[in-house]
Amino acid sequence: MTAAVEGISRPAAGSGRRAAPYMNPYVAGVGIGGILLLAFVVMGRGLGASGAFSTVVSVAVADIAPAAASSNEAFARYLGDGTTSPLADWVLVEIVGVILGGLMSARLAGRFHFMTERGPRAGVRARLAFAFAGGTLMGLGARLARGCTSGLALTGGAMLMPGAWIFIATAFAAGFAASPLFRRQWL
Amino acid sequence: MNMPFYANGMFGDGAGLTFALVIGLAFGWFLERGGLGNARKLAGQFYLTDMTVLKVMFSAIVTAMLGLFWLNRVGFLDVTRIVVPGTFVVPQAIGGIIFGIGFVMGGLCPGTSCVSAATGRRDGFAVVGGMAAGVLLFGLLFPVLRGLYEATPMGNVTLPELLGVRAGVVVFGVTAMAIGMFTAATAIERRVNQGGGKA
Numbered sequence: 001m002t003a004a005v006e007g008i009s010r011p012a013a014g015s016g017r018r019a020a021p022y023m024n025p026y027v028a029g030v031g032i033g034g035i036l037l038l039a040f041v042v043m044g045r046g047l048g049a050s051g052a053f054s055t056v057v058s059v060a061v062a063d064i065a066p067a068a069a070s071s072n073e074a075f076a077r078y079l080g081d082g083t084t085s086p087l088a089d090w091v092l093v094e095i096v097g098v099i100l101g102g103l104m105s106a107r108l109a110g111r112f113h114f115m116t117e118r119g120p121r122a123g124v125r126a127r128l129a130f131a132f133a134g135g136t137l138m139g140l141g142a143r144l145a146r147g148c149t150s151g152l153a154l155t156g157g158a159m160l161m162p163g164a165w166i167f168i169a170t171a172f173a174a175g176f177a178a179s180p181l182f183r184r185q186w187l
Numbered sequence: 188m189n190m191p192f193y194a195n196g197m198f199g200d201g202a203g204l205t206f207a208l209v210i211g212l213a214f215g216w217f218l219e220r221g222g223l224g225n226a227r228k229l230a231g232q233f234y235l236t237d238m239t240v241l242k243v244m245f246s247a248i249v250t251a252m253l254g255l256f257w258l259n260r261v262g263f264l265d266v267t268r269i270v271v272p273g274t275f276v277v278p279q280a281i282g283g284i285i286f287g288i289g290f291v292m293g294g295l296c297p298g299t300s301c302v303s304a305a306t307g308r309r310d311g312f313a314v315v316g317g318m319a320a321g322v323l324l325f326g327l328l329f330p331v332l333r334g335l336y337e338a339t340p341m342g343n344v345t346l347p348e349l350l351g352v353r354a355g356v357v358v359f360g361v362t363a364m365a366i367g368m369f370t371a372a373t374a375i376e377r378r379v380n381q382g383g384g385k386a
Contacts, residue, residue, distance in 0.1 A: 022220065022221060022222035022228075023222075025238075025239045025243045028218075028221030028222075028223075028243050029242060029243040029244065029245070029247045031213075031217040032218070032221075032243065032247040032250075033246060033249065034250060034251075034254075035210055035213045036250075036251040037251045037254035037255065038210065039210050040251065040254075040255060040264070040269055041190045041192070041254075042191060042193060042206060043193045043206065043207075044194030045194075047214060049297040050297045050318070050322070053318045053319055056319065057323050061323070061326065072330075073329065074329035075326050084200075090203060093207040093211065094207040094210055094214070095298075097208040097209065097210060097212040097215060098215035098298060098302060099211075099215060099302070099304075100212055100305070101212035101215025101218075101219070102216070102218060102219040102301065102305040103215075104212075104216065105219035105220050106305070106306035111306060112306050112307050113308075114309070115308060116309045117225055117226040117303070117308055117310050117311075118226075124309075127310055128310060128313045130293065131310040132317040133292060133317060134292030134293020134295075134317060135293050135295075135313065135314035135318040135320070136317040136321040136324065137285050137286070137288055137289030137293075137317075138285075138286050138290060138293065138296065138318060139289075139297075139317065139324065140282075140321040140324055141284070141285030141286030141288075141321075142318075142321075143321070143322055144279075144281060144282035144285065145278060145281075146273070146278070146279065147272050148286065148296055149244070149298060151272065152272055153248075154247055154251070155272075157248040158248050158252040159255065159266070159271050160345045160357055161271050162274045162276075162344065162345070162349055163274030163275060163279040164271075166276060166280050168283070169283070170283030171283040171286045171287035171290065172287060173287065174283065174285075175232075175288070178287070179234060179291050181292075182230075185294070186227060187236070
């Protein structure tokens, strides 16, 4: 038990011994805050993540069922007015950057591995099922709240937007409240 | 100074998208460097064994908030030109609850799931797939959810406006709260990981 708890603050077992230690969290935070500020100053908008999923899913729905997509505002708003490609979207391009940036960083730090991060008591299948289900809930929650950790919590938090702080408070509270249910997945 | 530059028409969409890629590269880099591509590390937040999520998130918010506050104050930046999602109290509270449960269940948030998948983690791919399914489900349910989605709108009101205090007061309060939480987080982390208490 003790070993498992200690292990969590280091690169997970199996991640390889060569992996470099993680950056100080405050340095990473100030870096991300600086990037967010740069987005505000240059673009007049914050960061995003869930919006990229909305764009890709809406484009896919429009491909399969064009009429259904254009008549549903939840999809239609990500399809644009037809003058430009809906895939030429700021958040989607930003997320492509996030993927490339994450990949480069992990490669250079010796942290790129095909593996499943899970607690010592969690099976791979259960972990992947929980990950998929958790992702589904986050997709629903982020759409309902109009953003996720990036587009609402960080962006709206820095802008002193009341709804962002409501989201931060309820998301953390719900995460802590539900954590005993998923203990086996992690510890 | 004429900030924000894009909102004030100082460059076009193509340059904006190039900038999006650069911003994304840096964002992904710092997320991975901070360990936020690792689901076990993120999930540790909810068991108090690893406070990285809280430390990164609040130092990022405070950094950007202080930058916005001072750039606005010296007149370089017009914060009213910045686009935000707007406050909708009930859907953001319920969305936060659903999101929080999904977060501890999946161990990654939407942005970090992309980093996790990009670093080869299969659980990262599973969260990415789940996110797409959730967004699709929201769209399919939108006719039913529309009333809730549009409930309790408050527009672009800010916390200082809502509380009737100067922006500086809220900025100071958030900064002080963050520093207090950092101190508490480090103490809790140490105590929990030394076996001083059950997580």
